[in-house]
Amino acid sequence: MNIRQLETFYWIAQLGTFSAAADRLSTTQANVSARIRELEEELGVALFDRVGRQVQLTIKARELLGHAHNVVSEAALLRLAAGKPAQVRGAIKIALAEPIATLFLVSIISGLKRRHPDADVEFTIDVNPNLVRKVSRGEVDVAVIGGPVEAPGLALIPIGAMRLIWVCPPVLWNGRESISPPDLADLPILSPPRETKLYSIIQDWFAVAGICPRRISYCNNLATMLQAARAGVCVCPVVADLVLDDVKAGTLVAPPPLPTLGQMRFYVATRAGSVDPAVPEIASIVANNILRLPETARVIGGTRV
Numbered sequence: 001m002n003i004r005q006l007e008t009f010y011w012i013a014q015l016g017t018f019s020a021a022a023d024r025l026s027t028t029q030a031n032v033s034a035r036i037r038e039l040e041e042e043l044g045v046a047l048f049d050r051v052g053r054q055v056q057l058t059i060k061a062r063e064l065l066g067h068a069h070n071v072v073s074e075a076a077l078l079r080l081a082a083g084k085p086a087q088v089r090g091a092i093k094i095a096l097a098e099p100i101a102t103l104f105l106v107s108i109i110s111g112l113k114r115r116h117p118d119a120d121v122e123f124t125i126d127v128n129p130n131l132v133r134k135v136s137r138g139e140v141d142v143a144v145i146g147g148p149v150e151a152p153g154l155a156l157i158p159i160g161a162m163r164l165i166w167v168c169p170p171v172l173w174n175g176r177e178s179i180s181p182p183d184l185a186d187l188p189i190l191s192p193p194r195e196t197k198l199y200s201i202i203q204d205w206f207a208v209a210g211i212c213p214r215r216i217s218y219c220n221n222l223a224t225m226l227q228a229a230r231a232g233v234c235v236c237p238v239v240a241d242l243v244l245d246d247v248k249a250g251t252l253v254a255p256p257p258l259p260t261l262g263q264m265r266f267y268v269a270t271r272a273g274s275v276d277p278a279v280p281e282i283a284s285i286v287a288n289n290i291l292r293l294p295e296t297a298r299v300i301g302g303t304r305v
Contacts, residue, residue: 013068101125129195131269145266159267159268189234268283
């Protein structure tokens with residue numbers, strides 16, 4: 001048997017399918033199947049019960065998994081001691097919330113390449129529930145998520161907060177100095193999906209005033225939401241730093257929300273039970289290359305955002 005076979009066994013057990021393990025190890029599903037077949041032949045036991053695409057550990061495999069975990073962990077430590085943490089296994093996989101990706105992706109790439117010039121970095125941009133799921137299951141090494149979240153299996157590095165605002169196209173706004181729930185009750189709103197943190201924040205904002213918006217649609221892409229707002233068709237809740245140029249140019253207006261929408265806090269998250277000793281270092285690089293997030297509002301051209 002060899003380390004690759006044991007790593008493959010470990011990741012199938014963690015992720016639940018051969019295809020997910022192949023993606024995590026940056027190889028093909030055929031290679032994954034071959035490694036497991038060879039390992040089963042050498043050990044003389046079946047490791048998985050296959051039911052469609054899903055697999056279940058056999059009783060014997062559950063007994064052997066702890067030993068495989070120890071071997072994989074020690075192999076990762078050996079690679080780290082050899083001075084090549086970027087080559088622990090495969091690509092570095094990072095998942096980001098869209099505001100973080102928009103503002104800091106270039107900085108994160110630069111920081112990783114300076115420390116690990118030979119590493120391949122794969123980025124996923126997604127909504128918060130999917131980010132939490134991906135890092136919790138080990139599908140990615142590091143995620144930058146909005147919080148707080150209830151995820152006891154994650155290790156979290158707080159990196160600050162970004163202020164939330166409403167942005168409106170000038171054609172939908174009458175020059176009022178602030179924006180309140182009654183002001184938006186009948187305006188077309190384009191919101192992130194219902195499962196997102198930002199959606200729950202705006203729902204709480206309306207609920208405090210006893211208002212239920214009548215014209216609300218949903219979109220899972222902030223860039224598309226802002227494009228629609230610039231076209232004059234909707235009002236959007238966003239992170240203030242994403243629209244600084246629009247507010248300066250007058251293509252969007254951002255009246256101060258009353259009451260305030262508050263802030264969205266962000267965290268660099270890793271799986272607490274990760275066997276890879278390079279992961280905490282990668283998380284630290286990601287955190288250090290996200291400029292410390294602003295904790296206070298900015299004033300641009302007389303408009304507080």
